Amino acid sequence: MLSGDPRVGEAYRQRVLQAVEQLDYRPNQLARNLRKQRSMTLGVVVPDIENPHFSEMVRAVEDLAFNAGYRVLVCNTDETADKQQAYLEALIGERVMGVVISPSEPASPQIGRLLDIGIPVVAFDREVADERADAVLADNVRGTRTATKLLIDTGHERIAYIGGRRDVETGAERLAGYELAMRAAGLELREVDGAFRLDAADAGVTEILAASVRPTALVVANNLMTVGALRALRRAGLRVPDEMAIIGIDDPSWAELIDPPLTAMAQPVGRMAGDAVALLLERVAGTRTEPRRIVHAFELRRRLSVCPPAPQP
Amino acid sequence: MLSGDPRVGEAYRQRVLQAVEQLDYRPNQLARNLRKQRSMTLGVVVPDIENPHFSEMVRAVEDLAFNAGYRVLVCNTDETADKQQAYLEALIGERVMGVVISPSEPASPQIGRLLDIGIPVVAFDREVADERADAVLADNVRGTRTATKLLIDTGHERIAYIGGRRDVETGAERLAGYELAMRAAGLELREVDGAFRLDAADAGVTEILAASVRPTALVVANNLMTVGALRALRRAGLRVPDEMAIIGIDDPSWAELIDPPLTAMAQPVGRMAGDAVALLLERVAGTRTEPRRIVHAFELRRRLSVCPPAPQP
DNA sequence: CTTGCTCGGGAAATCGATTTCCGAACCCGC
DNA sequence: GCGGGTTCGGAAATCGATTTCCCGAGCAAG
Numbered sequence: 001m002l003s004g005d006p007r008v009g010e011a012y013r014q015r016v017l018q019a020v021e022q023l024d025y026r027p028n029q030l031a032r033n034l035r036k037q038r039s040m041t042l043g044v045v046v047p048d049i050e051n052p053h054f055s056e057m058v059r060a061v062e063d064l065a066f067n068a069g070y071r072v073l074v075c076n077t078d079e080t081a082d083k084q085q086a087y088l089e090a091l092i093g094e095r096v097m098g099v100v101i102s103p104s105e106p107a108s109p110q111i112g113r114l115l116d117i118g119i120p121v122v123a124f125d126r127e128v129a130d131e132r133a134d135a136v137l138a139d140n141v142r143g144t145r146t147a148t149k150l151l152i153d154t155g156h157e158r159i160a161y162i163g164g165r166r167d168v169e170t171g172a173e174r175l176a177g178y179e180l181a182m183r184a185a186g187l188e189l190r191e192v193d194g195a196f197r198l199d200a201a202d203a204g205v206t207e208i209l210a211a212s213v214r215p216t217a218l219v220v221a222n223n224l225m226t227v228g229a230l231r232a233l234r235r236a237g238l239r240v241p242d243e244m245a246i247i248g249i250d251d252p253s254w255a256e257l258i259d260p261p262l263t264a265m266a267q268p269v270g271r272m273a274g275d276a277v278a279l280l281l282e283r284v285a286g287t288r289t290e291p292r293r294i295v296h297a298f299e300l301r302r303r304l305s306v307c308p309p310a311p312q313p
Numbered sequence: 314m315l316s317g318d319p320r321v322g323e324a325y326r327q328r329v330l331q332a333v334e335q336l337d338y339r340p341n342q343l344a345r346n347l348r349k350q351r352s353m354t355l356g357v358v359v360p361d362i363e364n365p366h367f368s369e370m371v372r373a374v375e376d377l378a379f380n381a382g383y384r385v386l387v388c389n390t391d392e393t394a395d396k397q398q399a400y401l402e403a404l405i406g407e408r409v410m411g412v413v414i415s416p417s418e419p420a421s422p423q424i425g426r427l428l429d430i431g432i433p434v435v436a437f438d439r440e441v442a443d444e445r446a447d448a449v450l451a452d453n454v455r456g457t458r459t460a461t462k463l464l465i466d467t468g469h470e471r472i473a474y475i476g477g478r479r480d481v482e483t484g485a486e487r488l489a490g491y492e493l494a495m496r497a498a499g500l501e502l503r504e505v506d507g508a509f510r511l512d513a514a515d516a517g518v519t520e521i522l523a524a525s526v527r528p529t530a531l532v533v534a535n536n537l538m539t540v541g542a543l544r545a546l547r548r549a550g551l552r553v554p555d556e557m558a559i560i561g562i563d564d565p566s567w568a569e570l571i572d573p574p575l576t577a578m579a580q581p582v583g584r585m586a587g588d589a590v591a592l593l594l595e596r597v598a599g600t601r602t603e604p605r606r607i608v609h610a611f612e613l614r615r616r617l618s619v620c621p622p623a624p625q626p
Numbered sequence: 627c628t629t630g631c632t633c634g635g636g637a638a639a640t641c642g643a644t645t646t647c648c649g650a651a652c653c654c655g656c
Numbered sequence: 657g658c659g660g661g662t663t664c665g666g667a668a669a670t671c672g673a674t675t676t677c678c679c680g681a682g683c684a685a686g
Binding site: 026028029030031033034037039041048049050052055056058059062063066071072073074075076078083086087090092093094095198227230231234252253254256257258259260 | 339341342343344346350354361362363365371372375376379384385386387389396399400403406407511540543544547565566567569571572
């Protein structure tokens with residue numbers, strides 16, 4: 001009756017509600033969870049919550065979930081398959097009502113298990129291996145191609161790409177976007193792996209700068225690596241954009257504060273998170289059973305870190 | 314027996330473990346939670362997870378908690394008392410094993426309830442009203458006084474302070490630190506409320522700049538407001554540091570990338586989070602019953618956003 | 627007026643692991 | 657060889673809300 005049975009007498013209901021009031025009765029959530037075999041919780045699995053891209057996403061998901069009456073269990077995988085597996089296992093154990101995941105490992109068997117037992121999964125940023133999952137993605141190929149093309153159109157020919165892990169969607173697609181643009185223009189590829197990490201990007205850029213023929217522009221595949229790249233450039237004493245143009249994927253809040261303000265490809269993270277939660281809630285409500293994929297476009301934020309290359313000696 | 318009863322026959326144990334293996338048996342976490350009246354979860358309550366200060370903290374807590382076998386329920390309060398209350402209520406309902414909270418409202422009655430039912434609470438950054446809670450704090454008064462003193466020692470006399478909410482510990486203490494330093498030097502106070510928010514700080518700085526006599530230096534009480542302040546300065550076309558020196562409390566990763574690199578007071582967030590989790594685990598283990606307060610010192614990161622003021626006309 | 631049906635409310639079963647309880651077997655020493 | 661004390665494994669109670677079941681009352685129709 002306490003769960004809102006409509007066929008209950010009014011007088012009786014009043015009596016009970018009054019008792020509830022007087023005794024300061026609070027239903028035991030744990031007992032409820034056991035009986036219902038679910039907990040009003042959503043799992044959010046991200047590779048790195050310190051990355052502003054993901055903290056913005058977590059923030060948005062959390063907000064929407066809270067308003068819909070859910071709690072959020074945040075899982076940080078450190079880009080490792082192990083932690084991801086452990087966390088997904090835990091989420092299954094907790095019988096969460098849905099999972100938003102930006103997978104470090106797209107093929108964790110737990111993802112299939114989740115879907116098997118009816119827990120909806122929404123892939124965020126990166127797809128998962130299971131067909132049944134929904135997905136909210138950014139058009140990485142086009143975004144990175146646009147970024148690269150901007151450099152080409154500005155007059156650059158030696159353009160290096162600081163990339164992320166190729167074994168995940170985002171890394172592979174962004175690389176593809178870069179390659180598409182470069183090949184279309186008949187330019188030579190120059191790729192360095194920054195593993196989506198600050199330090200690796202720093203090292204990568206340092207390595208690039210050591211080469212006999214330096215590039216005149218960089219495309220950096222995410223915001224952490226952009227910090228690393230900028231650090232390496234600063235250490236090498238290179239001026240941006242005259243000596244090295246740079247365009248970043250992701251547009252964190254500090255992008256317009258640095259010198260020069262960073263030209264960036266922004267993802268509509270807030271809207272993407274909104275879509276992800278909406279997809280989950282549709283599944284929970286049973287409104288939809290067909291998998292859906294939603295792809296968002298990047299948006300170019302033109303600032304001052306890109307200018308034509310210096311004339312060649 | 315499955316919970317590791319030591320007084321169990323070896324042969325029997327083997328037989329059971331084999332059965333466990335074969336049937337792919339997974340204990341139902343929800344049933345376990347109900348029976349034990351607890352869930353292997355820690356609650357982390359922060360005002361804004363998008364703020365790098367807190368995302369770093371959440372990240373560190375999450376990591377340590379995971380290694381200790383706990384999950385982390387992240388609660389974002391948006392600096393509102395309402396959301397904080399709702400979340401604390403939920404954490405009580407989930408019977409979490411401990412709570413790390415950076416309170417928006419230090420006196421929520423739920424904090425007392427948590428402690429009443431034996432759930433340890435550690436205050437982070439800002440104290441809570443209940444005596445029984447542990448606390449991990451930064452020495453805000455000294456940190457801000459040091460920051461202000463640096464400006465004074467550099468030769469500034471008109472120093473404005475962009476402050477955060479005075480009704481929370483950090484805001485009040487940082488303000489006090491500024492006032493201490495200014496009064497000690499016999500200088501006039503100039504305070505603006507930025508509510509710890511980017512936009513409010515932007516507006517505050519804009520307001521300050523509109524005054525007939527402008528300050529020559531700013532102390533900004535946290536990293537979000539620093540972004541706002543820098544934005545306002547840029548919009549007004551003021552050069553840092555010659556026309557306006559600036560020192561920020563908090564040292565986010567972008568601080569050394571901006572132009573000029575930001576002079577900042579850094580908090581050892583990682584160590585603070587480590588202490589917080591350690592305090593919780595001590596409580597859970599029952600090793601300690603006396604409340605503890607740990608105070609960490611800020612660390613000055615001298616960069617280029619502070620220089621002597623231009624000579625007066 | 628009686629049969630049949632609906633509705634309200636109380637009682638009991640359920641979720642599944644943990645914890646307690648108990649009887650049987652076993653060991654030791656006297 | 658027997659009483660007292662362990663040890664071990666099975667059985668039952670427990671956690672507390674939800675869900676199902678069921679009976680009695682009330683009402684309508686024949």
